[in-house]
Amino acid sequence: MKRRSFISWGAAGLAALCSAVGVSLGAVVRFMVPSVFYEPPQSFKIGSPADFPFGPPTFLADEKIFVFRDGEKGFAVASAVCTHLGCTVNYFPSDRRFHCPCHGSVFSSEGEVQHGPAPKALQWFEVTLTRDGQLRVDKDRPVAATYRLMA
Numbered sequence: 504m505k506r507r508s509f510i511s512w513g514a515a516g517l518a519a520l521c522s523a524v525g526v527s528l529g530a531v532v533r534f535m536v537p538s539v540f541y542e543p544p545q546s547f548k549i550g551s552p553a554d555f556p557f558g559p560p561t562f563l564a565d566e567k568i569f570v571f572r573d574g575e576k577g578f579a580v581a582s583a584v585c586t587h588l589g590c591t592v593n594y595f596p597s598d599r600r601f602h603c604p605c606h607g608s609v610f611s612s613e614g615e616v617q618h619g620p621a622p623k624a625l626q627w628f629e630v631t632l633t634r635d636g637q638l639r640v641d642k643d644r645p646v647a648a649t650y651r652l653m654a
């Protein structure tokens with residue numbers, strides 16, 4: 504093989520190698536960075552006040568919240584996510600407490616831990632009334648269990 508031919512084949516091989524490494528790195532970077540984020544919105548409308556009955560709370564499964572409506576106190580929204588490992592708690596009107604089906608945590612009607620292993624109370628979220636008369640919940644705005652919206 505002549506020297507000139509050897510150098511040109513070597514340059515072509517090096518260029519092909521660099522190209523393959525570049526494409527591979529691009530694919531790795533593309534794989535590591537998601538193109539869509541599926542985190543649901545933290546602030547959302549849940550309906551008008553008339554949609555929620557008085558008495559036991561209404562469970563909204565998609566949002567994992569309980570909406571309480573009390574004639575004297577107003578609206579309150581509690582998280583249905585257990586603070587232990589994130590299971591969805593159930594509310595039992597018979598004893599007015601939340602029970603976690605996964606590991607047995609029990610929360611009072613105010614969300615306080617009454618029986619572990621949950622380390623802390625259920626969260627409560629701000630609920631407001633929009634201009635078009637809808638209730639809006641904002642999970643980025645935690646509030647005290649005593650917070651109520653009169654509507």
Ligand code: FES
Binds near residue numbers: 585590608
């Ligand atoms: S996830 Fe609720 S007690 Fe473990």
